[in-house]
Amino acid sequence: MNFWVAGVGLEQLPGTWYQMTWNRGGVFFDKQGNHQLGPGSVARETLKWWIQTFREELADPGSLQAQFTGSGKAFGAGKNIYRGPNHHYGLNVANDPAQSPNAGKIKVHGSPGDGRTIGDTHVYFLCTANRDKEWAWKLLQYLGGKTKDGQYSQAISLARDAMLGSGYNSVMKSTAVTEGWKPWGDPVQILAIWDKATYVAEVVPSIYKPWHFPWSDRINIEVSKALTGQTTADACCDTLIAAITEVQKG
Numbered sequence: 001m002n003f004w005v006a007g008v009g010l011e012q013l014p015g016t017w018y019q020m021t022w023n024r025g026g027v028f029f030d031k032q033g034n035h036q037l038g039p040g041s042v043a044r045e046t047l048k049w050w051i052q053t054f055r056e057e058l059a060d061p062g063s064l065q066a067q068f069t070g071s072g073k074a075f076g077a078g079k080n081i082y083r084g085p086n087h088h089y090g091l092n093v094a095n096d097p098a099q100s101p102n103a104g105k106i107k108v109h110g111s112p113g114d115g116r117t118i119g120d121t122h123v124y125f126l127c128t129a130n131r132d133k134e135w136a137w138k139l140l141q142y143l144g145g146k147t148k149d150g151q152y153s154q155a156i157s158l159a160r161d162a163m164l165g166s167g168y169n170s171v172m173k174s175t176a177v178t179e180g181w182k183p184w185g186d187p188v189q190i191l192a193i194w195d196k197a198t199y200v201a202e203v204v205p206s207i208y209k210p211w212h213f214p215w216s217d218r219i220n221i222e223v224s225k226a227l228t229g230q231t232t233a234d235a236c237c238d239t240l241i242a243a244i245t246e247v248q249k250g
Contacts, residue, residue: 001060002053003080005087006227007067008220010213011120015200017223019085019118021046022203023111029205035244037237047226047233054227064227069093076100085117091184092163108185110193119197121167165194211247218243 006013018028026042029035037043053059060080063071072093075083078101083090086108097103111117124144130136147153152171158164160176163184171177172191181187206212218240226236 001080002058002063003060003066003071003075003083004050004053004063005066005068005071005083005085005090006063007065007070008224009067010216011087012067013064013223014216014219015118016085017043017047017050017219018200018203019111020050022118022198023113023116025116027203031205033205035241037241039234041237044233044237047223047236051226051229051233055229064224073099076102076106078102078105085111088163088165091190092181095184106185108190108193110189110196115193115196117193117197118200118203119165119194120200121165123167209248211244211250214247215240215243218247 005016021028021043024042024046026046027036028043054061060074062074066074068087068089071083072090074080075090076094076096076099083094091106091108094100094106095103100106124140126133126136126140141147143154145152152166152168155166155168155171156174156176159166159171159174160180163181166172172194177191178187181190201207204212206215222231222236222239222243225231226233231239
């Protein structure tokens with residue numbers, strides 16, 4: 001069975017739908033901000049296919065309760081043949097001898113077709129509501145910039161210890177990645193997949209809008225209902241289209 005990363009969450013279930021839609025050549029909104037969820041859309045057809053994997057018992061129902069780390073541990077048990085889409089801290093869980101009875105046996109594969117996939121890099125930011133701007137700036141420099149030795153210490157640490165990718169090319173080419181990721185997977189292959197990734201906002205540009213995350217909550221609810229057979233892909237997408245207007249109004 002497939003084990004989808006389909007637990008309710010900010011990135012899990014919505015992110016899997018985003019990824020599969022993008023891999024098939026679709027987006028959720030065009031560059032003018034118009035939704036791409038109507039009849040015959042790639043997103044809608046992708047959801048129909050995804051529902052079918054559960055209906056035909058090709059997908060593990062436990063997928064719907066598992067978020068990133070939990071799904072990595074569940075997949076490590078060896079009861080499923082595929083887990084995806086993979087997140088940066090999936091392989092380092094499934095291939096960790098302390099957490100997985102099948103550590104070392106799990107391999108990474110690129111997405112189907114041309115390998116089109118989604119990437120995301122978050123940023124640190126300085127909040128204006130701080131007591132001491134000087135110290136807040138120093139903290140920001142430590143977390144997101146270089147330390148006194150000229151190294152991206154925090155980014156390197158996260159890459160080495162948590163398999164967290166970095167927005168800095170120098171970190172991605174450092175030994176923290178090229179050597180540090182070897183216990184979890186093939187760094188060359190992983191980086192090749194990484195190089196094909198497109199920033200998530202190209203697929204779902206609404207993430208820049210204040211209404212996106214309330215709408216994402218509706219995605220979690222409606223798509224979960226569709227995957228468990230409580231509604232259809234068409235009804236789900238129609239509801240989500242209507243919800244765009246609702247959340248935009250606040």
